[in-house]
Structure formats: C-alpha cells, structure tokens
Amino acid sequence: MRLLFRSRSKPQPSHSIRDYQRVVRKKLKAMPQERSLALAQAIGAETMENFVAQGDGQVAVLRHYGLSHGMAIYDLGCGCGRTAQALQRSGWQGDYTGADVVPELLQELQRQCPTYQAIINYKPTIVAPDSSLDMTFNWSVFTHLYPTESYLYIEDSFRALKPGGKLVFSFLELAEPAHDRIWNACVDRVRRGERAEQLDCFLHRDWIARFAKDAGFLPPVFTSGLDDSNHPEFWQALAMLEKPA
Ligand SMILES: C[S@@+](CC[C@H](N)C(=O)[O-])C[C@H]1O[C@@H](n2cnc3c(N)ncnc32)[C@H](O)[C@@H]1O
Numbered sequence: 001m002r003l004l005f006r007s008r009s010k011p012q013p014s015h016s017i018r019d020y021q022r023v024v025r026k027k028l029k030a031m032p033q034e035r036s037l038a039l040a041q042a043i044g045a046e047t048m049e050n051f052v053a054q055g056d057g058q059v060a061v062l063r064h065y066g067l068s069h070g071m072a073i074y075d076l077g078c079g080c081g082r083t084a085q086a087l088q089r090s091g092w093q094g095d096y097t098g099a100d101v102v103p104e105l106l107q108e109l110q111r112q113c114p115t116y117q118a119i120i121n122y123k124p125t126i127v128a129p130d131s132s133l134d135m136t137f138n139w140s141v142f143t144h145l146y147p148t149e150s151y152l153y154i155e156d157s158f159r160a161l162k163p164g165g166k167l168v169f170s171f172l173e174l175a176e177p178a179h180d181r182i183w184n185a186c187v188d189r190v191r192r193g194e195r196a197e198q199l200d201c202f203l204h205r206d207w208i209a210r211f212a213k214d215a216g217f218l219p220p221v222f223t224s225g226l227d228d229s230n231h232p233e234f235w236q237a238l239a240m241l242e243k244p245a
Contacts, residue, residue, distance in 0.1 A: 016144050017101040017122055019198040024102050036080070039108050043079040044140060053232075055086030058139055060231035065168050065240050069093045072133035074126060074160065076153060077101075077141030078118070083111030088113050099127055110193070124152035126160040130240065133160050137168040144198050151211045154241070158215040164245040170236035171203045176224050179236075208239050217241040 024042045031038035037048055045051035051159055059067070062083075067073070071094045078098030087096060096116040100106050106118040121127050126136060136157045142150040157167045172179050179202070186200050205222055212220050219239050225234030 013122065014149065015199060016026050020102050022198055024104050025235035028104060036108065039080040039105060043082065043105070045082065051082055055082040057232040057234060058083045059086045059090050061168065061234060061238065062135065062137060064230040065166055067092070067135060072132060073126055074099065074133050074136040076126065076136060078109060080105045080111050083139065084109050084113045084116050097128065097159070124156070126156045127162040130159055132161050133165055134162060135166050135168065136161060139170045142169055142203060143172050143201055143236065145201060147201065147203060147207060150203070154211045155215045158217060158243055160241045163243055165243050167241040168238065170225065170234065170238055171208070172200065173203050173204065173237050177235055178226060212241045216243070218244055
C-alpha cells in the first residue's frame with residue numbers, strides 16, 4: 001500500500017474559498033443575462049431592492065460605530081460590493097479596500113465602484129500595513145468560516161488597525177431566537193445526510209470575547225442587531241472590537 005502525502009508547501013484552498021467560488025459560478029451559469037442579480041443572490045440578497053436596502057443598513061451600522069469622511073476602511077469578504085455601492089451612493093469620501101476570494105465578485109465591485117480598491121486574498125490575513133486602518137468590517141463572513149479562521153482574521157485586524165481603530169462584524173448566535181431558523185435548517189440538513197452548499201457557523205459571545213482578549217482588543221460591544229434605534233434592523237448579531245488608543 002502506498003501512502004500519499006500532500007506537500008506542505010502547497011496549502012489546499014480553504015473550504016469556504018472552494019464553496020463560494022462554486023456558488024458564484026453556478027449562479028452566473030444559471031442567470032447569464034442578469035449578472036448583477038446573480039451575484040447579489042450568490043451573496044444572499046434575493047432581489048436588487050434587498051441588495052440596496054441591506055447595503056444602506058450596513059453603512060448605517062458603520063456610521064453608528066464612527067465611520068466618517070477621510071477614513072481608511074477595509075471590507076473583508078466584500079463580495080460584489082453591497083457595502084461599497086452603498087458607501088458610494090451615500091457620498092462617503094475616503095480610502096476603501098475590499099478583499100474577497102472570488103474574482104467574479106471583485107470584478108463586479110470594481111465595475112460598480114471604479115475608484116475603490118478591490119483585491120483578491122486567499123490567506124486569513126488583512127492586506128494592509130501595520131496600524132494603517134481606521135476600521136475593518138465584515139458582514140456574513142465569519143458565519144461561513146471555522147472559528148479558528150475567524151480568529152486569525154481578528155488577530156490580523158488588530159495588527160492592521162490604528163490605535164483606537166475598530167473591527168465591526170456580524171455573526172450568528174444560538175442565544176438569539178431570530179437565528180433559530182438557520183440553526184434548524186442546518187440540523188435538518190445534517191439529519192437528512194445532505195451536503196450544504198457552504199458552512200454555516202455559529203459563534204458564542206464568550207468565544208468572541210476570548211478572541212478579542214487574545215488579539216489585544218478591548219472587551220467587545222455586542223448587540224443582537226435587532227435594535228433599530230441607531231440603524232435599520234440587522235439580520236445577524238453585531239460585535240465591535242476596539243484597539244486600545
Ligand atoms: C454572504 S457573502 C457576504 C458578502 C458581503 N460581506 C456583503 O455583506 O455583501 C460572504 C462573502 O465572504 C466571502 N468569503 C468566503 N470565504 C472567505 C474567506 N476565507 N476569506 C474572506 N472572504 C471569504 C465570499 O466570497 C462572499 O463574498
């Protein structure tokens with residue numbers, strides 16, 4: 001019997017990279033005449049109206065946590081630019097970088113927002129010099145990664161943020177009854193022995209607090225996302241981690 005070993009110098013693409021590339025390409029094949037809608041659906045917006053409203057909501061969350069003109073911001077797992085297009089619509093002026101693992105999504109962002117920077121990055125890193133960013137954020141991205149992968153992104157966000165800079169992200173949590181629908185769907189799928197198109201991962205606030213502490217952040221600020229007093233209702237829970245000034 002021969003044992004085959006994978007070369008250590010050639011890491012395999014992460015599950016989420018393979019899965020997301022497959023989801024996007026399948027959608028584009030099914031809807032070749034409606035490219036923008038196909039890409040919006042691939043990242044979870046059913047209609048273009050939802051895509052626009054959700055993007056506006058994401059920008060409202062960023063404003064709530066201190067987004068202002070002139071900032072350098074980094075959109076991890078930016079997709080086809082739901083937030084980028086909303087930022088552009090809102091008239092925000094600043095230095096935007098979006099990073100993702102699917103070239104077709106980044107091409108759409110670049111087409112819609114030609115003055116923004118869109119980069120491909122397959123490593124669990126933030127592509128920015130040390131202490132250079134005012135804000136990093138990611139929506140519905142840690143929901144598709146293993147906790148270890150999310151931790152690496154949190155750790156590297158700390159490196160890339162300026163003192164006083166903020167990391168804002170959304171997550172799924174079992175403590176929130178509004179997320180039961182997704183949990184129950186995951187359980188049912190596993191019970192039926194079906195393969196998911198992509199991983200859905202829940203995080204616990206205690207784990208996020210531990211990740212924040214290990215990376216060097218101040219204790220996180222959490223909300224369920226559902227309180228619509230500062231921004232429209234968000235469909236996932238929200239965490240804000242601040243780098244000490
Ligand atoms: C649900 S979509 C959300 C897109 C965007 N954040 C938004 O709200 O419009 C998840 C995004 O994460 C990206 N993604 C998947 N795996 C990733 C990884 N390992 N690192 C960074 N982004 C990843 C996907 O390509 C996709 O664009």
